[in-house]
Amino acid sequence: MNNIKQIEVRTEFGQCCLLIYLDDFSTGYLTNIEIFKEHRRQGHGNELLETALRIAKQQNLSCVVLQVVADSFVRRWYEKYGFRNLNVYQHSPQEGHIWMTKERKTGLLGR
Known part of the structure; x- marks a missing residue:
């Protein structure tokens, strides 16, 4: 895993992981997205996703x-x-399962 930058994204309500392959700094892979059981269906996923996307923007993905x-x-x-x-x-x-993407040119980091 030396060629992967792994950023753990945590909020009070959940967590996920943003993987960035060091030979392709343009794409981030969002994995292991989890809202803690006691906080599900309360809108906290929005905060987690927005936090992850903000970090992706800071990483210039x-x-x-x-x-x-x-x-x-x-x-x-x-x-x-x-x-x-x-x-x-x-x-x-x-x-x-399907793959989905959100690109900067179409508004990567905002709704």
């Missing part, structure tokens, strides 16, 4: 990519934040 269950309310929530489907080949696709 041109886009953020994440994977989500294709048929879920979470996918629709990401779409409200401007994430769009990313049509890429996945070597070992997880059934029912």
